[in-house]
Amino acid sequence: MGGLENGATNNQNSSPTTTKPTKTSLSPDSMINLDQGDPTLFEPFWRKMGDKCTLVIEGCDLMSYFSDISNICWFLQPQLGDAIKRLHRVVGNAVTEDRNIVVGTGSTQLLMAALYALSSPADRHPVSLVAAAPFYSGYKDQAEFLRSGLYKWEGDAHTFEKDGPYIEVVTSPNNPDGAIREAVVNRGEGKLVYDLAYYWPQYTPITQPLDLDIMLFTFSKCTGHAGSRIGWALVKDKEVATKMTEYMQISSIGVSKESQIRAAKILGVLGEGCRTADSENFFEYSHSILKERWERLRNVVKNSRVFSLPKYPRDYCNFTGKYMDSSPAFAWLHSKEDIDWESRLREHKIIARSGERFGASPKYVRISMFSPPEAFNLFLERLSAIIDNTTGNVVT
């Protein structure tokens, strides 16, 4: 799922300073925004691909509401369905055979659709919604903002003890902490939604093709095209897919066709590139950027006895055919000291998101690893300075 959740307020203070962060010119006094996961750092790759990804749309194209009425998801452009299946086959991260694909305005809309599909107006009580802490901060907002009588946010799956039906959202790799996850509650009445936004080779080793009831993916985190607002769900059960489609129909009568055909084209080019030279392999490119950033960040943090980062097990990646480290989209920075990390960073002109927003302690903070290079460099400089000034550091 996306990394832009701002809670229930359009907090202008926590927005980045320009619309094109890669062109930002930062001064030593500039505020650095590492709050959101805006994936514009992948732009140079797509620029380099030139005409291969260029899309031309005529004025008379794509006018109908309908894409393929023989499909449950009647507004899914067939070429997008095909491109999604091909890419999952190439990457090996999810089973698509005999699955229904439902397209959404980002995976955000698809989570809402899944909640609608898995709950029932006939039930006397709303179905409980849980996710293991630390959980993506957007889930709570999505579950609560319309005060739906269909579902109710019950917070951390670890401490959930209420009887009756429930939905658990399993985010793997997890946002904010990058951990590989499985369901926590494991009771008969439970239904599971897997948010697999980050289960791509630039972020984590691909260890198996997942074969789960409802799997959500998003174009934003796969290729970096967040502005297109395209997500997809792979859904085993036909009735669930039908109800998810119904949610889309009532809430927005389908999903932009322009974005769908663009996503089809770009996912196609991405899949082709996986078979060719490194310079045209997007996952190699994006992984190498993130890996380098993680190495630099770990290098800075290792000088501190107070601050720490999660460790990820090295694992064999079926996609690359190599043992690999994880390089998540967010860093989940922990402090042993009893500080409010978000406020502390803000004093140093770094905007990040407090662990509290993720159902965790304010001693944690989430840092986007997606910032423009200049902002990332300045962040490391400032973090070094904080670490140097903090009690209990390694004397260098």
Add this chain to the structure above:
Amino acid sequence: MGGLENGATNNQNSSPTTTKPTKTSLSPDSMINLDQGDPTLFEPFWRKMGDKCTLVIEGCDLMSYFSDISNICWFLQPQLGDAIKRLHRVVGNAVTEDRNIVVGTGSTQLLMAALYALSSPADRHPVSLVAAAPFYSGYKDQAEFLRSGLYKWEGDAHTFEKDGPYIEVVTSPNNPDGAIREAVVNRGEGKLVYDLAYYWPQYTPITQPLDLDIMLFTFSKCTGHAGSRIGWALVKDKEVATKMTEYMQISSIGVSKESQIRAAKILGVLGEGCRTADSENFFEYSHSILKERWERLRNVVKNSRVFSLPKYPRDYCNFTGKYMDSSPAFAWLHSKEDIDWESRLREHKIIARSGERFGASPKYVRISMFSPPEAFNLFLERLSAIIDNTTGNVVT
């Protein structure tokens, strides 16, 4: 608002038989679908416009979530905002000065956003939602499907007597019956949302630039580009615009940028064409098609003493500088006999939508005037046959 509302079911039976209705080949036995308002009949105009409307998008374009963070609606592409304002100025149908523009995934999503913005979680009771019957059948579904505690569908505004705050949706020209409307309840605690999807010169004379608190428009019905899922709201109050934007953020993190820039281009070409020769004037073109269809339909219905169509006052249109008749997107056909019109038409292989779905009697039925030419011709033939076989007809 759209014309695709199918209620709470994805009723495959009431879907059109192909994805490109203009290419349908109908036999005398074919079912004709006049249920939905899929505006593909305007395709030939946009085809004729050729390269003027062609959009080219590079692979590295439009990647960020953000469009303009200085704007309340931070995901609105500035060129779309500009094109919307220019077009309203040219057409003279709405005041845009000092208005906030909020873009949505169709006006459908914007109505949901308006309900969210005009209700309050602090209120003990949900705010009542009403619309004067016959009302667009989608409003009820949208208000009820998530069982929100924020608002509650209370049906026909004419019979609404409940105390307390309420929201009235005023649809003008109205879907299904094409009537020009004003608010019905008129109490101090009321808030109004104007759904002006059909307040364009092809459907109705433009008598004044409307200057109302919340005005919803949609690209689908303005130009016929339903697949793009672009709607916009002109909003007077800054706080309301902020809350509507928040709804978009939580439910889908913005709106497709591809669709936005395409809409900007096409609305721009549309606006330019209004100043030039008739053959490049989209409103002239689309009005002439609808006008001809209405004349042919009225010609068929005038032979019946049982069936009738609404009459619309001829009015002066500021846009064309002429007196004009209305030619709505839907025909609201009434029967004096006590029949279930929808079932009757279905026996004759015509799919239309019963008046009951619009809070009216089943003696009414809504017919889409947007069908492909072949389907419209066959519809008139079949309707003639029904009329000839119905008691009380004029003997011709």
